[in-house]
Amino acid sequence: MPTIAYIDHPDCLLHEMGAGHPERPSRINAIENQMRASHLMDSVHHYEAPLATREQLARVHEVQYIDKVLNFNDQDESVYLDPDTMQTPQSLPAALRAAGALIHATDLVLTNQHKVAFCNIRPPGHHALPDRAMGFCFFNNVAVGVAHAIEKYGLERVAILDFDVHHGNGTEAIFTDDPRVMLCSTFQHPFYPYSGADTNSDHIINVPLPAYSAGDVFREAVTKLWLPALEQFAPQMLFISAGFDAHEQDNISYLRLHEKDYTWVTEEILAVANKHAEGRIISTLEGGYELDALGRSVVAHLKVLM
Numbered sequence: 001m002p003t004i005a006y007i008d009h010p011d012c013l014l015h016e017m018g019a020g021h022p023e024r025p026s027r028i029n030a031i032e033n034q035m036r037a038s039h040l041m042d043s044v045h046h047y048e049a050p051l052a053t054r055e056q057l058a059r060v061h062e063v064q065y066i067d068k069v070l071n072f073n074d075q076d077e078s079v080y081l082d083p084d085t086m087q088t089p090q091s092l093p094a095a096l097r098a099a100g101a102l103i104h105a106t107d108l109v110l111t112n113q114h115k116v117a118f119c120n121i122r123p124p125g126h127h128a129l130p131d132r133a134m135g136f137c138f139f140n141n142v143a144v145g146v147a148h149a150i151e152k153y154g155l156e157r158v159a160i161l162d163f164d165v166h167h168g169n170g171t172e173a174i175f176t177d178d179p180r181v182m183l184c185s186t187f188q189h190p191f192y193p194y195s196g197a198d199t200n201s202d203h204i205i206n207v208p209l210p211a212y213s214a215g216d217v218f219r220e221a222v223t224k225l226w227l228p229a230l231e232q233f234a235p236q237m238l239f240i241s242a243g244f245d246a247h248e249q250d251n252i253s254y255l256r257l258h259e260k261d262y263t264w265v266t267e268e269i270l271a272v273a274n275k276h277a278e279g280r281i282i283s284t285l286e287g288g289y290e291l292d293a294l295g296r297s298v299v300a301h302l303k304v305l306m
């Protein structure tokens, strides 16, 4: 059985936004530790993420913004790019590795070296807009991978499935006028970043969920709205913006998902991939801030993908 590609990089551990910030390096370790405890590390093929290039980022970001991040003055201790997102001297390598992981994953999957890849990276990406950082995100990692699949490999239909508890407003902004990309998203609403509920597009399938919704509401949303749209779209490849902050134990939000819901949605996504996309899936970490629940949820997710 082909193993899945597991992509990370030690640079992703160096970026820190201050004591008490929920988007912290220990998230990566928590996932790794749970994978080890569940003996999953023996079943993955490990790769280190390369640095994304300016050209690869420029497919989805404005060069003015890229250059602002690239030209960070190392004499500065820190600069706030957004009220939640601080750049320090260690942020740039982490952000470039995070986006580069998606480039490498896309290359591995589209050259048939692996069917499935998981990127255990940070900073996350789905709030990053074409022209600015937002909500802990520097570059829109998943969008960088999708654009690579389209530009380098000529794919015509790519789907992004985003079950992070927050609306992936950056991803939507990047692909809002690109019918080659279907974005299916569930998110708590009204909630940060307060967008997505009023989108009217046949390739952006947003499903706002009220606070305190549990797995039954989530599953119904996916079954009634994501799956029929995906069936019609017939994607050639699937990307997952895998945020696990909708977990009941994650205090950042008020949804009440559990590991079994992540298992279920991953099975549904895998079925779509097997039917339409030769099983090609790239999953990348977005949110998830309660370390124990995060590690267990990622393990549940990966067990299906394996």
Ligand SMILES: [Zn+2]
Pocket (backbone or CB within 6 Å): 164, 165, 166, 243, 245, 286, 287, 288
């Ligand atoms: Zn989130």
